Structures are given as C-alpha cells and as structure tokens.
Amino acid sequence: xxxxxxxxxxxxLLIAQIINFIILLLVLYKFLYxxxxxxxxxxxxxxxKSLDDAKQIEEKLKKAEKDYDQKMAEARKEAMxxxxxxxKQSNKQKEESVQKTKEEVAxxxxxxxxxxxxxxxKIVEDTKKEIADVVMLAIEKxxxxxxxxxxxxxMIEKTVKDL
Numbered sequence: 001x002x003x004x005x006x007x008x009x010x011x012x013l014l015i016a017q018i019i020n021f022i023i024l025l026l027v028l029y030k031f032l033y034x035x036x037x038x039x040x041x042x043x044x045x046x047x048x049k050s051l052d053d054a055k056q057i058e059e060k061l062k063k064a065e066k067d068y069d070q071k072m073a074e075a076r077k078e079a080m081x082x083x084x085x086x087x088k089q090s091n092k093q094k095e096e097s098v099q100k101t102k103e104e105v106a107x108x109x110x111x112x113x114x115x116x117x118x119x120x121x122k123i124v125e126d127t128k129k130e131i132a133d134v135v136m137l138a139i140e141k142x143x144x145x146x147x148x149x150x151x152x153x154x155m156i157e158k159t160v161k162d163l
Contacts, residue, residue: 135159 004011 004014
C-alpha cells in the first residue's frame with residue numbers, strides 16, 4: 001500500500017472511484033444503453049423494412065414493365081392483324097369492283113354488238129328491198145310493160161336473197 005501511496009494513489013479513494021464507476025455504468029446501462037439499443041434496433045428494423053419495400057417496389061416495377069411490354073406487343077400484333085385484315089378486305093372490294101366493272105363493260109359491249117347486228121340486219125333488209133324495187137323499175141323500163149307485181153317481186157326478192 002505504501003508503494004501505491006508513493007505513486008500518489010490512495011486505495012480508499014481508488015475503491016470509491018471504482019464503486020462510483022460501477023454505479024455509473026449500471027445507471028448508464030439501465031437508463032441509456034437499453035434505450036439507445038432499442039432506438040438502434042428500431043432504426044435497423046426500419047432500414048431493413050425500407051430495403052425490403054424497395055425490393056418489392058422494384059419487383060413490382062419490373063413486373064409492370066414486363067406486363068406493359070407484353071401488352072404493347074399484343075397491341076402491335078393486334079394492330080397488324082387489323083391492318084392486314086383491312087388490307088385484305090380493301091383488295092377484295094377492289095377486285096370485286098374491278099370484276100363488276102368488267103362484267104358491266106362486257107354486258108354493254110354485248111348489247112352494243114347485238115344492237116349493231118340488229119341494225120346491220122335491218123340495213124341489209126332495207127337494202128335488199130330497195131335493190132328489189134330498183135331492179136323491178138329497171139326491168140319494167142327495159143321490158144316496157146308492167147309485170148305482175150306479186151310474182152315478179154317474189155322472184156326478185158328470192159334472187160336478191162341468193163346474192
């Protein structure tokens with residue numbers, strides 16, 4: 001003990017300071033350490049929860065982006081199908097219109113040909129009658145007498161038809 005006194009250390013004071021330090025540690029442990037640990041634990045839990053929430057939000061965002069991309073792909077596919085169908089219908093209507101126009105033109109040409117044929121036959125018929133009349137007049141002038149109209153006309157028409 002004397003050695004301690006020579007060094008300036010008083011054993012009673014040292015023991016009192018050690019007891020004070022232990023009491024201070026107990027008081028700090030009871031009133032400060034546990035609340036600080038609880039506060040740190042709450043902060044740690046809050047940070048962990050925030051990280052978990054951030055992960056979940058990130059996963060939801062990735063899923064939403066994936067869904068969006070998938071729906072956009074489906075929408076593009078559907079739009080292309082609609083465009084393709086519209087183009088097919090347009091081409092079909094165009095072909096039907098062209099076909100209908102061709103049929104109408106063919107019908108008009110057919111009717112025109114029939115009309116031309118009828119007019120041609122009428123002209124030929126009229127020409128034959130005129131030729132028969134001219135031939136009859138020429139024969140009358142040449143022969144000098146009138147022929148029996150019915151018999152002569154029939155003979156002339158038969159001759160003209162044979163031509």
